[in-house]
Amino acid sequence: MDEFLAPHIGSKDKTLHASDIRDNLILSVDRANNAVYTYAKAHPSLKGMGTTLVAVFVIEHNVFCVNVGDSRMYLMKGNKIKQITKDHSYVQYLLDMGQITEKEAESFPNKNVITRAVGTEDCVTPEYFREGVSEGTFILLCSDGLTNFVDNETIRHIVADDSKNIDQLTLGLKVRKLIDTANENGGADNITAALIKL
Numbered sequence: 315m316d317e318f319l320a321p322h323i324g325s326k327d328k329t330l331h332a333s334d335i336r337d338n339l340i341l342s343v344d345r346a347n348n349a350v351y352t353y354a355k356a357h358p359s360l361k362g363m364g365t366t367l368v369a370v371f372v373i374e375h376n377v378f379c380v381n382v383g384d385s386r387m388y389l390m391k392g393n394k395i396k397q398i399t400k401d402h403s404y405v406q407y408l409l410d411m412g413q414i415t416e417k418e419a420e421s422f423p424n425k426n427v428i429t430r431a432v433g434t435e436d437c438v439t440p441e442y443f444r445e446g447v448s449e450g451t452f453i454l455l456c457s458d459g460l461t462n463f464v465d466n467e468t469i470r471h472i473v474a475d476d477s478k479n480i481d482q483l484t485l486g487l488k489v490r491k492l493i494d495t496a497n498e499n500g501g502a503d504n505i506t507a508a509l510i511k512l
Contacts, residue, residue, distance in 0.1 A: 332378070335371050336442055339380045343367060343432070343440045347382075350433025364431030367440070368399060368455050372510065377447050380440040383428045385506075386461060388469065389445060390452040395470040398443050401458075402430035425462065426503070451512045456492075459505035463496040473509065485509045 346367060354363040366383025377398075379387045384401040400406060404427040408414045414422060432438055447453075452473050460469075472491050489507050496505045 330373065332376075332444065335373070335378045336444075339369060339371060339378060340440060340442065342369065343380055343382060343438065347432045347438045348436075351436055354433060362434060364434035366428065366457065367432045370453060370455065370510075372447075372453070372512070375447055375449075375512075377443075377445045377453060379443040379445070381443075382438055382440045383431050384426075384458045384461075386454075386456055386458075387443070388452075388454040388456075388466075389447060390454065390470055390473050391448070391450055393470070393474070395466050397466070398445055400441060401428075402441070403428045420465075426458065447512055449512055453510040453512070455508045457504060457506040459501070459503035460492060460496050460507050462503060463499040463501060463505075464492060468495065485511060 354360040366385040368381040368385040371378040381399040
């Protein structure tokens with residue numbers, strides 16, 4: 315199905331198409347890329363400056379996502395965690411080529427070398443993902459400052475639904491615990507995390 319009833323956008327007879335969501339997410343990445351690239355060009359000391367990006371749009375039981383670099387989106391429910399995005403990194407390239415194993419990737423030198431970033435070139439192509447989700451699913455957006463210092467199983471354990479009454483405060487405490495755990499494990503990078511529960 316390529317369209318969703320979206321009563322919060324205009325009148326009740328308006329529909330929002332999946333292709334429109336995809337196009338708007340990609341346009342948003344393009345605008346962010348242009349802003350960073352233009353700023354860096356105007357300030358020679360910042361030449362080569364770039365950043366990573368992950369963004370989502372959620373409607374009904376669908377999650378639409380774009381990413382550039384090694385910031386990630388995970389889906390979690392019960393005892394399962396699934397990385398949706400794919401890193402644009404040298405390590406991921408080696409994994410894809412079968413030159414290293416998942417275990418070797420965890421401690422690979424120059425793990426932070428990315429092959430795609432926002433703002434380093436005049437244009438960038440994000441990866442696009444669409445996933446169906448059910449009620450009770452957690453969506454985690456995070457930078458590699460979290461995933462380089464906290465493994466997936468620990469992330470899942472911290473986020474696991476231990477209450478039927480999850481509110482914003484509870485979500486905030488879970489995010490705080492994720493960040494604290496990354497810092498306790500070395501925290502040698504910026505740590506960014508956002509958590510949503512459907």
